[in-house]
Amino acid sequence: MMYLTYIYPALVVMSVFLGGWQGYVFLTDASPLVLPAPGDVLNGLWVERSEIGRHAVATLIVAAVGFSLSVIFAFAVSLILHFSGWLRRGMMPLLVASQTVPIVALAPLMVLWFGFGLLPKVLLVILVTFFPMVISLMSGYASLPRPFRDQLVSMGASRWAVYRRATLPSARTHFFSGLRISATYAIVATIFAEYAGARQGLGIYILSAKNNFRADLVLSAVLVSACLTLALLAAILVIERATGRRYRRAAHA
Amino acid sequence: MLEVQSLTIRTGTDTLVKDLSLDLVEGRLTCLIGPSGCGKSSVVKWLAGVLAPELQVQGRACLYRKTAVLPHRDIAYQPQQDTLFPWLTISENACVGLEIRGMTRRAAHQCVRDLFPTFGLQGHEDSFPDQLSGGMRQRAAFLRTIVHEARVLLLDEPFSALDAVTRLRMQGWLTDRLAERPRAVLMVTHDLYEATQMADRVLVMAGGPGRIAADIPITTPRADRSEATLAEIRSTLKSMLLKETT
Numbered sequence: 163m164m165y166l167t168y169i170y171p172a173l174v175v176m177s178v179f180l181g182g183w184q185g186y187v188f189l190t191d192a193s194p195l196v197l198p199a200p201g202d203v204l205n206g207l208w209v210e211r212s213e214i215g216r217h218a219v220a221t222l223i224v225a226a227v228g229f230s231l232s233v234i235f236a237f238a239v240s241l242i243l244h245f246s247g248w249l250r251r252g253m254m255p256l257l258v259a260s261q262t263v264p265i266v267a268l269a270p271l272m273v274l275w276f277g278f279g280l281l282p283k284v285l286l287v288i289l290v291t292f293f294p295m296v297i298s299l300m301s302g303y304a305s306l307p308r309p310f311r312d313q314l315v316s317m318g319a320s321r322w323a324v325y326r327r328a329t330l331p332s333a334r335t336h337f338f339s340g341l342r343i344s345a346t347y348a349i350v351a352t353i354f355a356e357y358a359g360a361r362q363g364l365g366i367y368i369l370s371a372k373n374n375f376r377a378d379l380v381l382s383a384v385l386v387s388a389c390l391t392l393a394l395l396a397a398i399l400v401i402e403r404a405t406g407r408r409y410r411r412a413a414h415a
Numbered sequence: 416m417l418e419v420q421s422l423t424i425r426t427g428t429d430t431l432v433k434d435l436s437l438d439l440v441e442g443r444l445t446c447l448i449g450p451s452g453c454g455k456s457s458v459v460k461w462l463a464g465v466l467a468p469e470l471q472v473q474g475r476a477c478l479y480r481k482t483a484v485l486p487h488r489d490i491a492y493q494p495q496q497d498t499l500f501p502w503l504t505i506s507e508n509a510c511v512g513l514e515i516r517g518m519t520r521r522a523a524h525q526c527v528r529d530l531f532p533t534f535g536l537q538g539h540e541d542s543f544p545d546q547l548s549g550g551m552r553q554r555a556a557f558l559r560t561i562v563h564e565a566r567v568l569l570l571d572e573p574f575s576a577l578d579a580v581t582r583l584r585m586q587g588w589l590t591d592r593l594a595e596r597p598r599a600v601l602m603v604t605h606d607l608y609e610a611t612q613m614a615d616r617v618l619v620m621a622g623g624p625g626r627i628a629a630d631i632p633i634t635t636p637r638a639d640r641s642e643a644t645l646a647e648i649r650s651t652l653k654s655m656l657l658k659e660t661t
Contacts, residue, residue, distance in 0.1 A: 309496050
């Protein structure tokens with residue numbers, strides 16, 4: 163019943179949006195080559211389900227590998243930045259600069275450097291998704307109340323022990339916020355990477371559908387990518403809830 | 416047992432504490448009182464080894480007549496808040512200090528579980544801090560501070576966050592625990608009633624810069640302290656504090 167309270171407004175908004183779209187296409191008699199109706203998009207998705215499914219799996223694999231490595235990379239970077247003030251001051255400008263590089267410019271270069279395999283796409287996903295996680299981890303580390311740290315230090319805890327016992331658990335909520343933001347970028351970044359050069363994936367499928375003037379199939383693939391992102395977010399929510407019963411107390415304390 | 420010799424704490428240009436010396440004796444509870452900002456907490460934090468690193472410190476602490484490197488395993492510290500980690504159970508919280516000192520998790524749990532009845536926490540081993548009352552949380556925090564058998568206890572306004580009734584109960588409870596297992600205790604407080612009820616000795620700090628202005632022993636055993644005697648001591652302390660703040 164509680165879930166309905168959350169889902170109901172989303173269903174209403176979505177229905178209004180789709181109804182408006184369908185109505186606009188009907189009233190203006192828009193060409194399906196330019197703006198297909200939602201019904202056409204769903205029909206295209208059904209007809210092409212096998213092909214879109216195959217490409218979606220390829221995209222999902224790249225996104226999952228890239229995102230997982232991104233989480234590890236973000237943790238490693240946050241650790242380095244946390245324990246070394248010198249490196250924090252030295253690396254921060256570089257990390258911020260890494261987020262200003264347009265992915266459209268970088269993606270073809272990555273393909274040029276690393277070929278059409280998994281590596282360039284995974285690297286692009288890492289580049290796009292690691293930064294929000296690093297920033298949220300750093301904010302989480304900084305949120306450790308000073309008395310908690312003092313208590314552990316007075317007990318003789320090393321910097322690592324303080325990190326493991328208090329700093330890291332304190333950063334959990336922040337980390338999951340960053341993880342959710344990054345997850346919303348992961349699928350999009352993968353599609354961008356595939357767009358620049360790949361043998362399969364939703365990016366390649368979209369490119370091919372666009373070249374064939376099949377706007378309905380382009381939007382079908384977009385719909386699938388949105389569903390993949392929502393599935394990723396749902397998986398994160400499940401992991402957060404399954405592993406964090408005791409940590410939710412920290413948020414309410 | 417613990418001596419502080421010629422402690423000076425500076426913040427760049429200002430001197431917080433100047434040439435302060437004090438000694439703590441085993442089995443005696445020493446209260447440190449003084450106006451806000453006179454440096455009481457800084458002294459305690461320095462002894463606990465948690466003073467902000469940007470402060471410049473001169474002076475030394477001697478434990479059993481030997482210079483002590485701070486933080487020291489024989490000196491336990493409890494800050495104003497109970498600082499129980501909300502994501503750990505009471506038992507896990509109580510074990511933290513023991514585990515940091517190298518005890519295995521199983522041995523640490525066994526060690527603290529035996530103490531739960533003494534601290535009035537039996538049956539709450541697996542509770543989380545937010546499931547306990549203020550007084551129980553404070554007792555759990557004391558358990559964590561005391562469990563690793565440190566000989567010196569530093570308590571920075573340990574009862575300030577408690578309501579009046581719980582505070583009275585906790586004061587009595589703490590002095591009983593200290594009677595069972597004598598330690599040298601330095602307790603910072605703003606409460607003159609608390610100081611005169613609990614202390615064997617009251618050190619009055621003056622500000623600008625912080626120094627010990629008076630050392631007042633209370634020789635009457637706690638059980639025999641009459642309200643008239645305590646009122647007289649409180650009156651003396653009050654006039655000293657007023658003099659130091661004007």
